[in-house]
Amino acid sequence: MSHNKGKLYVISGPSGTGKGTICAELLKDAGNEFSVSMTTRGPREGEVHGKDYYFVSREEFLENVDKGNFLEHATVFDNFYGTPKDMVMKRLDRGRNVILDIDVQGGLQVKAAMPEAILIFLLPPSLTELRQRLEGRKTEAPEIIEKRLSKALEEIKFIGEYDYYIVNDDLEKAVLEVKSIVTAEAARVPEKVRPIIRKYEQEQEKGE
Amino acid sequence: MSHNKGKLYVISGPSGTGKGTICAELLKDAGNEFSVSMTTRGPREGEVHGKDYYFVSREEFLENVDKGNFLEHATVFDNFYGTPKDMVMKRLDRGRNVILDIDVQGGLQVKAAMPEAILIFLLPPSLTELRQRLEGRKTEAPEIIEKRLSKALEEIKFIGEYDYYIVNDDLEKAVLEVKSIVTAEAARVPEKVRPIIRKYEQEQEKGE
Numbered sequence: 001m002s003h004n005k006g007k008l009y010v011i012s013g014p015s016g017t018g019k020g021t022i023c024a025e026l027l028k029d030a031g032n033e034f035s036v037s038m039t040t041r042g043p044r045e046g047e048v049h050g051k052d053y054y055f056v057s058r059e060e061f062l063e064n065v066d067k068g069n070f071l072e073h074a075t076v077f078d079n080f081y082g083t084p085k086d087m088v089m090k091r092l093d094r095g096r097n098v099i100l101d102i103d104v105q106g107g108l109q110v111k112a113a114m115p116e117a118i119l120i121f122l123l124p125p126s127l128t129e130l131r132q133r134l135e136g137r138k139t140e141a142p143e144i145i146e147k148r149l150s151k152a153l154e155e156i157k158f159i160g161e162y163d164y165y166i167v168n169d170d171l172e173k174a175v176l177e178v179k180s181i182v183t184a185e186a187a188r189v190p191e192k193v194r195p196i197i198r199k200y201e202q203e204q205e206k207g208e
Numbered sequence: 209m210s211h212n213k214g215k216l217y218v219i220s221g222p223s224g225t226g227k228g229t230i231c232a233e234l235l236k237d238a239g240n241e242f243s244v245s246m247t248t249r250g251p252r253e254g255e256v257h258g259k260d261y262y263f264v265s266r267e268e269f270l271e272n273v274d275k276g277n278f279l280e281h282a283t284v285f286d287n288f289y290g291t292p293k294d295m296v297m298k299r300l301d302r303g304r305n306v307i308l309d310i311d312v313q314g315g316l317q318v319k320a321a322m323p324e325a326i327l328i329f330l331l332p333p334s335l336t337e338l339r340q341r342l343e344g345r346k347t348e349a350p351e352i353i354e355k356r357l358s359k360a361l362e363e364i365k366f367i368g369e370y371d372y373y374i375v376n377d378d379l380e381k382a383v384l385e386v387k388s389i390v391t392a393e394a395a396r397v398p399e400k401v402r403p404i405i406r407k408y409e410q411e412q413e414k415g416e
Binding site for chain 1: 331360
């Protein structure tokens with residue numbers, strides 16, 4: 001029996017919790033897709049409109065905000081970013097799961113707009129470990145690392161709003177856990193069970 | 209971070225849906241345990257009191273019913289069978305998951321007594337397929353098979369009370385799905401999130 005409609009997953013977690021790798025692993029399954037965001041920032045070398053982002057003007061973006069067309073939106077360095085609701089819905093209707101890699105503020109917006117969304121929180125084993133991972137990258141200035149660490153703690157305080165949490169102390173295990181959540185959620189009994197029961201009833205009626 | 213308390217799983221499904229194999233697969237993990245039932249029937253060759261069953265008198269059993277000591281109980285061929293609540297609790301407190309292989313009537317009793325129990329329903333791909341599997345065993349009389357089929361349909365009507373359902377059209381896939389449910393449920397954000405947050409907060413306080 002196929003579960004026809006896809007589900008919406010929000011994956012949040014401080015950088016350094018393996019979010020990128022975990023999302024990439026999920027996307028290897030054709031049943032899972034990213035959503036394409038809308039943004040007001042200009043396209044970078046090689047970025048394709050409609051594939052990497054929908055590149056729009058500030059006016060167009062704000063019009064979409066006014067119309068309530070976003071599941072969530074945010075401002076980053078003076079640029080707007082948002083997840084268009086209709087694009088997500090189209091994918092879900094096609095039976096695909098949609099994966100949103102967004103921060104906790106975005107996650108809470110999505111949950112408010114779509115309470116059936118499934119929110120997964122990725123946690124570092126400890127802040128010390130997170131600091132080491134960020135320092136190990138050697139790409140970020142110390143003050144940026146401090147900022148990330150205090151943002152991480154602020155975000156963790158919202159864990160109660162999330163459905164699942166995964167402590168990434170072993171990336172392979174964390175990937176398995178996220179995949180298990182997706183598999184389990186697909187097996188969840190839907191609100192409308194009549195079609196499931198009907199299928200077996202009809203069979204019996206035919207047999208009589 | 210370890211999730212300290214275990215969870216209670218009810219696995220129901222008509223015979224012929226692979227329930228036995230699936231439960232056996234779960235029990236290979238030391239984190240999952242069966243509960244030992246209490247019964248009024250006499251021990252069979254090799255059965256050990258306290259391991260296979262708690263063998264008790266009818267009086268003792270009924271006393272336990274009166275005291276509300278069972279998560280569920282039922283009568284089968286004039287014998288009583290029940291799941292003692294305290295034995296389940298003890299296992300959950302020790303951090304073990306408890307697996308109850310019981311029918312839908314039992315499952316509903318468990319859910320009423322412990323709403324946090326996780327109910328999994330195993331379904332056959334179709335009643336026709338279920339009939340073939342039962343006939344293939346060559347151990348059951350045709351009228352018993354008919355009885356099982358109509359009981360199966362009666363049970364399926366309660367699927368809406370269950371949390372998850374798995375259509376066993378491929379045993380290996382079904383086993384993976386049940387295991388995924390157990391893994392996912394262990395990653396569920398608990399009601400009390402303070403201890404999780406506190407752990408990260410304390411680390412930061414120490415660091416300052």
